[in-house]
Amino acid sequence: MRNQKAWMAALLSTTLLFSGAALSAPKAYADDDDSLPVFTKAKPALDTKRFVSEWMSDIFTKAVAFAGTDKDYADIRDALAAGSTLAEATGLGSELSQKLLVLADSGLSQVSQNYSVSAEQLDTLRTELYNEIQAAVSTPGYVAEVEKGKFDFSSLLGQRLAEAKSIAVGMSDEEPIDIEDALSGGQSLLGAAQVDKASLVSALAAPVLDEIEAAVNAKRISAEEGSKLTDKTLSSIESAIAAPGGVQAAAASSSVTASVYAPAKFNASAFIRQHLRSIASDAYLVAEKDDLEFDELKRSYLDGVPLTQLTDLPAYTLATRILKLWEPELADLPEATRSDVLEQALRSISEAVSTGVSANK
Known part of the structure; x- marks a missing residue:
């Protein structure tokens, strides 16, 4: 028989796959750890349009995560389809913009570490991303229109x-x-x-x-x-x-x-979003705290406490451990594709474990 904690966490990961909180982010991570998948340490030039596009591509998922237990995925999407704004559909109003901007700042804080970018470029990027976020949350049916007809x-x-x-x-x-x-x-x-x-x-x-x-x-x-x-x-x-x-x-x-x-058909963004929905159970699985209870961890995480604080692990350490849980599912991908997905995943996990999701609305 296997370790009971590992068995429970793996099962909970399945159960929570489409009911947990999800926070993902664009590709922008440079790996400097030799014990895990090795990515380039050189700072690439920043493609601001791609950064904004990738960050905004799953803004609906981010908004659903912030809505917590008050609104479910289908309810929010139905409200958007009926013409509501994302702020209205989540029931958060102006609070949604504030939360998304805080999350955006978290991603932007990593940019100068991972990209070759000037202070002026960073300010421009921040302005562009802020404008896109404000438009997304205030435009009636915004996400519904973006996703219209897309069901793969x-x-x-x-x-x-x-x-x-x-x-x-x-x-x-x-x-x-x-x-x-x-x-x-x-x-x-x-x-x-x-x-x-x-x-x-x-x-x-x-x-x-x-x-x-x-x-x-x-x-x-x-x-x-x-x-x-x-x-x-x-x-x-x-x-x-x-x-x-x-x-x-x-x-x-x-x-x-x-x-x-x-x-060629592998959808990296969907893969990452789905796995981030069980980020709490994955963190529980790799944590070393013997007295850590899953229910308490999940509740605290939804109340806004970062998983790094709950597990007493640095963001990079926790992220790389979680990434190892995901790696077996990517084994059959070509090496170039696999490395790219792992890079995106590591970046997304790092941001997710550093940010709590408040369910207290």
Whole structure:
């Protein structure tokens, strides 16, 4: 039997995947630790347009995180689709702008450390980002318009299937190495992990089905199409976890999954956003404090206490430990793509663990 704390944290990570707080940030991190994925130490020139674009690309996710438990993902998106502003949809009003600006300042504080940039360029960047944030939170239907018609079911399902093995390992009482050996020997993921089929299917399907429902409610897809995608989600997952050799082996022969596993289609931003939603449970898993309770950690984090403070670990140390939990899911990517994703992820994790998310509205 494995360490109970690790088992609980892995399972909680699955449970919280689409219900926890998420804070992500653009690519801008330089790694100087030799024990983990090595990225360039040279300071590159700053592409301000790309920085602003990437920071703004998931402003909806940031806003949902700040809304805490008062508003859920679907409610906020439905309100936007109906013409509300992001400030109105989250119920935060002007407070949302203030919170996003604080988060933006946190990201901007890293710029001079990681990029070759003058004080004048930094001031210009700050002004541009502030203006974009103010426009986003005050424009009726802003995010709904940006996301209109964008529902990539194949990528969504494919990325969820890519996480199937790590989720099954988290739910299983078997040792990870034993599961790997069983898969190598031709067993299915379901047989190798020896977990309940209904529970594994439910854990894998839940976030995908939530996204389908949200897409239907936002009128991005029809109810009929949503029903068909729901059936396809369940059948694809059931087939994948029952396939000899595991999900990756199934992808090689499946028209549904093979295309979404293609490296060119890998959505790094979606991968990072999904994993940041379970950042609290990941931090709990890698923390060294024996007296740390998960419920207390999550509650304090939502109340605004940074995970660095709760775990007594520096941001970089905590971020690199969490990154190691994510790395196995990227093993099949080409090295260049993998390094780029790891760089973005490390930057995003570092910002997330340094910022608490207030749920006290």
